[in-house]
Amino acid sequence: MTESTYIHEERAIHYHTVTLGSLQRSGHATAEIHFPGGEGEEPKLLQLAIPAGLPGERVTIAVEDPPTPKTGRRSRRWKPRPPRAWITEIHEPAPERVVAPCPVFGTCGGCQLQHMQYENQLIWKREMVGQLLREVGQFTDPPLLETVPCEIPWNYRNQMRFSVNREGQLGLTARGTHRVLPLISCPIAHERINRALSVLSQYQHPRPQVIIRYGVNTEQMLLQPQQSEEINHQLNDMGMTVCAETMEEQVGGETFRIRPSSFFQTNTPQAEKMAHMVMDGLLSHRQPDEDPAKLTIVDAYCGVGTFALLMAPHFGRIIAIEESPSAIKDAQWNARETSNVEILKGKVEDVLPDLSAQVDGFVIDPPRAGCQPVVLETLLRYPVGRIVYISCEPSTLARDLDTLCHGEEKTYRLTSIQPLDMFPQTAHIECIAVLERN
């Protein structure tokens, strides 16, 4: 029900008191309102995404009139977007609501779930994966395990990308905009990155951004762009070893060299668990006569070679595929003393169909978009004993699992799917799925 309207910066804001519905995949709660139509039009029923809300809460929300279409040359690029909405008052909070510690929570685009008890975040992530497996993946009863928590769900990020505003200040961008919210601390950034940020915040920086990476197990720090001697001295005095071109981090007892633009897992303690799950997925429940030392495993989308190197001592041969020139350089360096890892440069969709080797298993860790159809077609045409599929987007994972498990041949069977909380306080969901050949 619309309770009141006022005009703010030329755009009307309408206030509605509503009961919030379920959390969407974005981590925002759903609200249904009747939004005033144009002149002579009936009000429209609108479904809105409400940041920082929880299901069942009775709240008042402010809903801003959407921007009017641009005219002239800019009209071609104009896209309609849903009205901006935010909570102005909570009348009946949900039992799982907690006070979000970050002053810019709800405005910042980084976190979506700081206002939800951590146990409930884990439950919601598992439910989301289950829903997508049923609705997108067509699995009636998926073998879905409990979400593995992050022991300390704060200060876990070993990499932060800070935007720089016109005044040269560092910060994070507001949700859905390019507006920079200046910050001197972020509750999900590693405490050492926050210390570095407090030093960097005393200086002006060139746009567009500053990346800070920290090796939790090596105490090395990498900053891009490289900073002045003065800043580096201060960081070194605080116990961080500032590196110039590359830094090192350790996972699973292996040391990895990383360049600023190479992908590396952002939560080191959870990456350790992930590495164990990958090995477990490939090695457990094997037939007694199967000797892993005789098997060839492909590490597709290998990054700097994290899984390839950890698998190398256990299997006969590892073929790692990656397209990023920077990650390839790091992977080659990381594997320089390992004789059974071969690194192939190129897109997985180009390299895989032409691979002549006899392959026994796959580790697949694609970006959010999931696998290209040709990658899945190759896995169906030349089936392997096992696939461990690591995914940071459960909707594309569910789509790809449907293709692999439910085609006419039912080539693979999903034996387990494990959500692992790599990104506490955010709506990002990481999963490890294990498939066996049927």
Ligand SMILES: C[S@@+](CC[C@H](N)C(=O)[O-])C[C@H]1O[C@@H](n2cnc3c(N)ncnc32)[C@H](O)[C@@H]1O
């Ligand atoms: C989610 S990361 C996984 C990296 C690695 N498995 C790890 O755990 O560090 C995805 C990687 O795939 C690479 N990539 C993205 N699209 C690709 C493609 N089509 N072919 C090959 N590599 C790709 C990216 O550069 C990135 O390094």
